[in-house]
Amino acid sequence: MDRAATAEKIAELIGPFNKKGIEVTDAITFAGDLEWDSLTVMDFVAAIEDEFDIIISMNQQAEIENYGQLVDAVTKLQG
Amino acid sequence: MTDLFSKFDPLIEQRRALLAGGVEDPFNLVMERVLSPTVAVCNGRETILLGTYNYMGMTFDPDVIAAGKQALDDYGSGTTGSRVLNGTYAGHRACEQALKEFYGMDHAMVFSTGYQANLGIISTMAGKGDYIILDIDSHASIWDGCKMGDAEVVPFKHNDIVAMEKRLKRVPEGAGKLVILEGVYSMLGDIAPLKEMIRVAKEHGAMVLVDEAHSMGFIGPNGRGVAEDQGCLDQVDFVIGTFSKSVGTVGGFCVSNHPKFEILRLVCRPYVFTASLPPSVMHTATTSIRKLMHGEAKRAHLWENSRTLHQGLRDKGFSLGTPEAQSAIIAVIMPDLERGAAMWEALLHEGLYVNLARPPATPAGMTLLRCSLCAEHTADQVQTIIGMFERAGKAVGII
Numbered sequence: 001m002d003r004a005a006t007a008e009k010i011a012e013l014i015g016p017f018n019k020k021g022i023e024v025t026d027a028i029t030f031a032g033d034l035e036w037d038s039l040t041v042m043d044f045v046a047a048i049e050d051e052f053d054i055i056i057s058m059n060q061q062a063e064i065e066n067y068g069q070l071v072d073a074v075t076k077l078q079g
Numbered sequence: 080m081t082d083l084f085s086k087f088d089p090l091i092e093q094r095r096a097l098l099a100g101g102v103e104d105p106f107n108l109v110m111e112r113v114l115s116p117t118v119a120v121c122n123g124r125e126t127i128l129l130g131t132y133n134y135m136g137m138t139f140d141p142d143v144i145a146a147g148k149q150a151l152d153d154y155g156s157g158t159t160g161s162r163v164l165n166g167t168y169a170g171h172r173a174c175e176q177a178l179k180e181f182y183g184m185d186h187a188m189v190f191s192t193g194y195q196a197n198l199g200i201i202s203t204m205a206g207k208g209d210y211i212i213l214d215i216d217s218h219a220s221i222w223d224g225c226k227m228g229d230a231e232v233v234p235f236k237h238n239d240i241v242a243m244e245k246r247l248k249r250v251p252e253g254a255g256k257l258v259i260l261e262g263v264y265s266m267l268g269d270i271a272p273l274k275e276m277i278r279v280a281k282e283h284g285a286m287v288l289v290d291e292a293h294s295m296g297f298i299g300p301n302g303r304g305v306a307e308d309q310g311c312l313d314q315v316d317f318v319i320g321t322f323s324k325s326v327g328t329v330g331g332f333c334v335s336n337h338p339k340f341e342i343l344r345l346v347c348r349p350y351v352f353t354a355s356l357p358p359s360v361m362h363t364a365t366t367s368i369r370k371l372m373h374g375e376a377k378r379a380h381l382w383e384n385s386r387t388l389h390q391g392l393r394d395k396g397f398s399l400g401t402p403e404a405q406s407a408i409i410a411v412i413m414p415d416l417e418r419g420a421a422m423w424e425a426l427l428h429e430g431l432y433v434n435l436a437r438p439p440a441t442p443a444g445m446t447l448l449r450c451s452l453c454a455e456h457t458a459d460q461v462q463t464i465i466g467m468f469e470r471a472g473k474a475v476g477i478i
Binding site for chain 2: 037038039042046049050053054055057058059060
């Protein structure tokens, strides 16, 4: 899956967790803009991992703060 | 200058607001006198202890105390040295021998605390390029062990076998895998389906570490823990445990049948770069461990206490962490921190001490009053405790 398709799929997966209906742009942050707590992050990461059949380790998660970085990471992890 | 303490401001404010309401500080209690494993004088009041993890009540066992006193006379107050230099005394070897016999395993390594046992074993074993697959509700010492090492850390939803297996399947071919589980999870007192989880972990070529801190001495026919109880201890590569719960002193350990286990003594930094436990602690621990091998009657009474308290609190209308008593921990779920703290204080005034547990230590942001029973609690004390909970719960408006 290329970056654009990956981005679209991830935006779709953010939907159910985007309680405040914030517009998804590359710069939106998960902790800040979307106000996700650690449990929400865990559920969301599990959804992404299952969709793309990848592992996003805690070490990698520490480097990912916003949507754009996540799309880049998932694009790369799919090889 | 940026004040490095400004990051703590939200917590400082939360504490200030809580204490401004006049509640006694739940995190600043002083045990002025300890009368037995189940009764102490706290803040001037005689109090039943229901939050000590002193599951088997060994802290005042006469044989345990005599062994400690003798060791103080024979070996002095401390070793002033690392296990790999001048800090291994006969008592440390004897304690490791007792652990090997207790678990029926080939190797045992004693650490200065249970925290250091997890910190050391996990960070040393799982290195760069290896994968650690662990339950999201793991204890802080497990998380810190992961953080200290260089392995990739992959958590899965609590006790979720399918979520664990999915992650194991995705680990790159050839990478080392360590699955970390706990027998009893200390916040809610629930147990893990170890037999099934370990079977899946082994199918995927993972080594398995199980922390049995809250089950040693109590759960399983010989008190070896949840893995023994579920008949899968022989499949566990590493058992981590502690002396600060059922054993009744302080220290931690790892037991294993791994043929190369002894090399850890040279490469495990939290083992090497700290002083060993005092000889008196080793002799009390050894005596206690050997007595726990024959603790069937105490184990049976502790189960009875746990089930009675669970049933009693449920009947009074409290919301509990597990549908039935799965361990000696009964977690009472509070609606929020404010009422949790009020309830904690009301119980203290009744003459009962329990643990107030709150986020981030608790799962799902819960506030809990965590009760841990002791084999030395009498049946009458358990009934008294249920009465105290009922009065305090009504006074605070929780039931």
